[in-house]
Amino acid sequence: EEITFQITHPQGGTSNTATITLVYTEPVACPPDWNEDGTLNSQDFFDFLTSFFKGDADYNASGITNSQDFFDFLTDFFEGC
Numbered sequence: 001e002e003i004t005f006q007i008t009h010p011q012g013g014t015s016n017t018a019t020i021t022l023v024y025t026e027p028v029a030c031p032p033d034w035n036e037d038g039t040l041n042s043q044d045f046f047d048f049l050t051s052f053f054k055g056d057a058d059y060n061a062s063g064i065t066n067s068q069d070f071f072d073f074l075t076d077f078f079e080g081c
Helices: 042-053 067-079
Strands: 002-005 018-021
Touching: 042 067
Parallel strands: none
Antiparallel strands: 002 018
């Protein structure tokens, strides 16, 4: 969905047209269900480790894969869904 707008200043002048694009996604029902098979189990842990060591496990969406992703995943994994 897109929204376009312009701003008009009270003392004159109008901005360029700007566009905001809204992207809707479905929330993940159980974030530590890494393989998204609907069951939280040891396979999710091993799949996460595989992604982590490939550098492809940005669990906390910080933009990088690092040890904080590992700790955040473990915390959620042991809390369960």
